[in-house]
Amino acid sequence: MHLLARARTARGWKPPELARRIRVLGKERHVHVGTGKDGVYRWEGGRKPDLPTQYLIAELLEIPAEAVLHHPWPRWLALDPLQQPAIHSWDAPGAIQALDEVSGRENIEMQRRHFTQLTGVALTASLWAWLTADPAAAGQITHARRLGEASVAHIEDRVRQLRHADDLDGGGQLLTETAASQQMLVRLLKDRTYSDAHGARLHAAAADLTRMHAWAVFDLYGTCADAYFNAALHSAHASGDPALGSHILAFWSIAANNCGRPADAEAMTAAALSASRGRSTHRVEAMLLSRRARARAHQNNPAALTDLDRAAGLLATSRHHGEDPEWVTWFDQAELLGAQASTHLDLHQPARAEHLFAQTAALFPTDRIRTQALFLARQADAQWQQHDPERACATAHHALDLTEDISSHRAVGPLRDLATHMRTHNAIPAVRDLRERINTALPA
Secondary structure, X not given: OOHHHHHHHHOOOOHHHHHHHHHHHHHHOOOOXXXXXXXXXXXXXXXXXXXXXXXXXXXXXXXXXXXXXXXXXXXXXXXXXXXXXXXXXOOXXXXXXXXXHHOOOOOHHHHHHHOOOOEOOEOOHHHHHHHHOOXXXXXXXXXXXXXXXXXXXXXXXXXXXXXHHHHHHXXXXXXXXXXXXXXXXXXXXXXXXXXXXXXXXXXXXXXXXXXXXXXXXXXXXXXXXXXXXXXXXXHHHHOOOHHHHHHHHHHHHHHHHHOOOHXXXXXXXXXXXXXHOOOOOHHHHHHHHHHHHHHHXXXXXXXXXXXXXXXXXXXXXXXXXHHOOHHHOOOOHHHHHHHHHHHHHHOOOHHHXXXXXXXXXXXXXXXOHHHHHHHHHHHHHHHHHOOOHHHHHHHHHHHHHHHOOOEOHHHHHHHHHHHXXXXXXOOOHHHHHHHHHHHHHOOO
């Protein structure tokens, strides 16, 4: 969702109401503004309002005028005070408050379509089946006051299952499952007793569940769910695991980067690298460097390539998976090659990008469907930029085949963009066929 749409939605304003308020304020400030609801739709569709209108919008949203001066449109809208997460203390109580604040908190449409509220032991059928699969864990979670090893280990196992399922389906199913599991876990953290060691493990599980939930929101809706990522970071801190906090920041940076906030994404990855350096493995540091490279590439900063060279050197020395946290073992040579290829594409080097995407495809595990589809879409873009429509269309068709099995905005967005870029070449049969398929299979 566009940042302007998020800001007006937070205030309950539809486009005509926002347009009316801008006109009224413009009249008070002696600034002529003739915009109507169509103008708001155009801004949210990618057009930029003129500077006087931006200052009016900032005043309406109570955003300092200096933000308009120092940040480009629409990035300064991220400073909307209604979109900022609440400030919580960096301890276990603060983490629980942050988690509780976001547990089950969605807009009405998402809640209606994807969420089941949990009260007491009135669990969804699937979650109840998971609990009762282990009688010892079910007894502790549903009856006993104190949580023991059986319930903590069972919750950790559930988090692992969801993490592994993520790339198979995309955000749709994960959004539902993480919402239910997160609400249950927050209730346990608030209402039950447990040892310090078990509390740390529960906070680690809550951090990764909330991170997955934020990631699913981004994957499905293209929105950076800052409040969720922030709650996940608080819970990771309460677990006493700096590397896990870096893991949260790495995913937060991807969402921010893809939502037009590359400077924020770079700051997040820089903080993650500082926090984890000397406290994590080479594979973790390589993953973080690749994420910073992506943020830097979006700012056309050639230092991105230096980050990737460092990441490659670190990954080459990380040979023993047993030394790595379980949540980072997915980052392998194929993922690094994909990051390198995407970076070269962002730096306007399509030939190099295509070569690396081809190498990535040869290495990628077949079960990582979403990421395969994403990289194939980018490879098609690289081929298109090299004026090779036939190969670009063939590669895009392959990506479309994969997207039929997943629910992921992130994977299909580049294909929609490619169809838009191709619109002036509709006379080419391959282009026309591809655009028709994309417009049919992936309606906006």
